[in-house]
Amino acid sequence: MTKDPIKCSIRRYLDEVALYLDLVPLDQRTQVLKDLEAHIYDALNERASVTPVLDDVKAVIASMPAPSSFSPGSEPPEETRWTSPTGKLPIETWIGFALILLAVALQLVHSRSGLFILTYLVLAAGLLSSFFGMLALIHLRTAGGRLTGRRFTFAVALCCPLLIVNAFIYYLFLAASYIIAEAIVVRAPIPVGGGASYNDGPILMLAGKILFFIGLPLLLVTNTLFIRKVWGMVRRALPVSR
Numbered sequence: 001m002t003k004d005p006i007k008c009s010i011r012r013y014l015d016e017v018a019l020y021l022d023l024v025p026l027d028q029r030t031q032v033l034k035d036l037e038a039h040i041y042d043a044l045n046e047r048a049s050v051t052p053v054l055d056d057v058k059a060v061i062a063s064m065p066a067p068s069s070f071s072p073g074s075e076p077p078e079e080t081r082w083t084s085p086t087g088k089l090p091i092e093t094w095i096g097f098a099l100i101l102l103a104v105a106l107q108l109v110h111s112r113s114g115l116f117i118l119t120y121l122v123l124a125a126g127l128l129s130s131f132f133g134m135l136a137l138i139h140l141r142t143a144g145g146r147l148t149g150r151r152f153t154f155a156v157a158l159c160c161p162l163l164i165v166n167a168f169i170y171y172l173f174l175a176a177s178y179i180i181a182e183a184i185v186v187r188a189p190i191p192v193g194g195g196a197s198y199n200d201g202p203i204l205m206l207a208g209k210i211l212f213f214i215g216l217p218l219l220l221v222t223n224t225l226f227i228r229k230v231w232g233m234v235r236r237a238l239p240v241s242r
Contacts, residue, residue: 009057010040016067028148032070035235040064042232089149092136096156099129103160126160133157137234154234158227166219173215174207181206 014033021029043060044052103125110118133156140147181203 005054006052006057009054009061010037013040013061013064013067017070020067020069020071036064038235042235088147090136090139090147090153092132092139093149093153093156096129096132096136097152099125099132100156100159103129126163130157130160133159150235154231158230162223162227166223169219169222170215173211173219177207177210177215178203180210 014037017036018029018033021032024032040057040060043063044056047056047060103122106118106122106125109115110122133153136149136153137157140150140153185203185206
């Protein structure tokens with residue numbers, strides 16, 4: 001059985017990197033290799049409009065840092081952002097996460113007390129959490145790969161804006177579902193005294209079904225595609241770390 005030369009070239013490079021990561025903890029070593037492999041395939045997809053050939057792989061691997069630069073005891077070259085992580089999270093990530101917890105706590109108090117001013121405090125804490133999350137992403141990019149927590153920091157930065165946008169889209173879907181249901185269901189008048197009333201129950205029931213079976217799945221798919229797209233951009237821009 002003939003082996004794929006493209007996969008063999010990538011595997012050979014990763015194996016050489018793994019040799020220099022021998023003293024790095026297993027979970028960190030595995031994550032670095034996975035991120036390297038993902039970066040190589042992303043670069044191949046951007047480089048080749050069709051199926052990549054061996055020359056494309058060689059060019060991408062040639063642009064990658066030398067395997068020896070991943071050795072914990074060596075200083076990586078200045079032109080590369082790849083190095084072994086230290087396991088530390090940016091302080092901005094922790095601040096952003098603390099602000100998210102504060103926003104959740106304020107929202108719980110607001111739901112019980114009804115104080116309107118708490119709404120502004122919840123929004124302010126959420127937006128500040130995203131601000132510090134973005135600062136943390138910038139810190140990760142300039143840290144030369146010595147800091148970790150790309151996924152956690154990305155979640156902190158995106159959490160509040162995504163929730164706000166989703167809430168807005170949800171209410172749009174809710175209004176659209178009611179309009180569609182109202183156009184489909186014919187409301188029969190109910191005599192009440194000298195006049196008539198209308199039963200909105202069938203309309204509300206159909207609107208709920210439209211929202212649940214169409215609106216929410218569409219929102220879920222849209223969120224998944226958006227998060228994957230933005231995460232791919234962030235992953236390519238940041239150094240390899242956990």
